[in-house]
Amino acid sequence: MELDANAFARNSRKALSDKALQEALGRTTGRFMLHRAAAVAAFPGFEEARERASAIKMDVLAHLDAYLGRFVEEAEKRGVVVHVARNAAQAREIAARIARDEGVTLAVKSKSMAAEEISFNEALEGAGVTVVESDLGEFIIQLAGEAPSHIIAPAVHKTREEVSLLFERHLGEPRTDSIPELVGMARRHLRAKFLSAGMGVSGANFLVADTGSLVLVTNEGNGRMGAVLPRVHLAVVGIEKVIPRMADLPTFLRLLPRSASGQAISSYVSIVTGTKRAGDPEGPERMHILLLDCGRSAILEGKYREILKCIRCGACLNACPVYQSVGGHAYGWVYSGPIGAVLTPLLVGLPGAAPLPDASTLCGACAEVCPVKIPLPDFLLELRSDARDQGLKTPGEIAGMKGYAGVMKRAGLLEAIERIAGVLGQFFTKGKAIGGMPYPFSGWTERRDFPVPAAQPFRKQWKIRRGVTR
Numbered sequence: 001m002e003l004d005a006n007a008f009a010r011n012s013r014k015a016l017s018d019k020a021l022q023e024a025l026g027r028t029t030g031r032f033m034l035h036r037a038a039a040v041a042a043f044p045g046f047e048e049a050r051e052r053a054s055a056i057k058m059d060v061l062a063h064l065d066a067y068l069g070r071f072v073e074e075a076e077k078r079g080v081v082v083h084v085a086r087n088a089a090q091a092r093e094i095a096a097r098i099a100r101d102e103g104v105t106l107a108v109k110s111k112s113m114a115a116e117e118i119s120f121n122e123a124l125e126g127a128g129v130t131v132v133e134s135d136l137g138e139f140i141i142q143l144a145g146e147a148p149s150h151i152i153a154p155a156v157h158k159t160r161e162e163v164s165l166l167f168e169r170h171l172g173e174p175r176t177d178s179i180p181e182l183v184g185m186a187r188r189h190l191r192a193k194f195l196s197a198g199m200g201v202s203g204a205n206f207l208v209a210d211t212g213s214l215v216l217v218t219n220e221g222n223g224r225m226g227a228v229l230p231r232v233h234l235a236v237v238g239i240e241k242v243i244p245r246m247a248d249l250p251t252f253l254r255l256l257p258r259s260a261s262g263q264a265i266s267s268y269v270s271i272v273t274g275t276k277r278a279g280d281p282e283g284p285e286r287m288h289i290l291l292l293d294c295g296r297s298a299i300l301e302g303k304y305r306e307i308l309k310c311i312r313c314g315a316c317l318n319a320c321p322v323y324q325s326v327g328g329h330a331y332g333w334v335y336s337g338p339i340g341a342v343l344t345p346l347l348v349g350l351p352g353a354a355p356l357p358d359a360s361t362l363c364g365a366c367a368e369v370c371p372v373k374i375p376l377p378d379f380l381l382e383l384r385s386d387a388r389d390q391g392l393k394t395p396g397e398i399a400g401m402k403g404y405a406g407v408m409k410r411a412g413l414l415e416a417i418e419r420i421a422g423v424l425g426q427f428f429t430k431g432k433a434i435g436g437m438p439y440p441f442s443g444w445t446e447r448r449d450f451p452v453p454a455a456q457p458f459r460k461q462w463k464i465r466r467g468v469t470r
């Protein structure tokens, strides 16, 4: 996928004025959050599972080479061919070679963000292979010629009306606004592809070191069908997805669906262990796993290594007020929301994604919902500091921040400025909230009104309240 992260501000302006996108985001992110909150409230062991999952992932990061080595050994014992790609170009070359050597002309693919990272579809199409996306959301955006805009809901930016229009144009289906009917149309179209594809392509939610298994967590069953129906199965997976033992899996399964979609368990959890054995009713004759490094080893060595704990649940996207407003495409690459604002600069380099760490109000909602306790706001702040050190901040931004820090360190000065601002605010607003203020306030007041300042400063109100309660 082409990198466009430095255009975040321009992309955001476009997103904010896109009515269909705003409607689609309004319908979905809030619903995800409500479902997540209900699922978490109904499961008293959630916090304990978070602690445990975070600890398991920290152990994995401390011994990644050993756990990966064990995974490869166990997978190879079961007939799997494991490949490792250092970078995206190498990964594309390996994927195309596998398809050519296996004589594949049609592949059905389930959702994989790792595959998006390396522009997998383009690589296979360059090798003469037709790739059909089989996840409903991915199928929709493939028809639209777009990239995913959410980790777990790639077509979250599309309304049902837009989807129906696409199905009419590309599949010759009649127009409808019934979601079950739209799903039925996609199912009919995809079933034939599953039955004729030579290769199924998937990602993996987890790689289990002690059994050499891949774990696929889906709601549509397409991952399972792609993994067992075609003759060849290829899984494209980041190296950080390994977990030590099968016994660790339940901890993550308690967290992932609840965090992602508010489900206690997803519709399908598939554990794929090796190729088809004698007597197995189904399964791939040949199986390849393409492990992606693509910058992960470098992250592992540095101060942001905890970002590799991410299990790609998407909860931080749904909780983020910036993502809720601009959607995923504004972030200009594969990953969006708070995880994208941290991970993209780390994977592609800060100069290629400099605005992303600033795409946050630092409200902390992302860290509150993250099931593996990644300190996302801390990382965003640290990346802002790195951007300054790398000369990616303007002199005006640096001077502004220095001035802000200088004031915040002096309580008396801050109080004096607050008093003056309160008086000026009362004078200019004349008791009414105002919008559309000129620069330098235009960025704040373009889309929301400047509120009337309180009649008394907070400090004064606080003193009065304390006096009353004493």
Ligand code: SF4
Pocket: 151, 259, 309, 310, 311, 312, 313, 314, 315, 316, 317, 339, 366, 369, 370, 371, 372, 373, 374
């Ligand atoms: S950073 Fe945390 S909340 Fe965000 S996708 Fe990853 S695991 Fe989920």
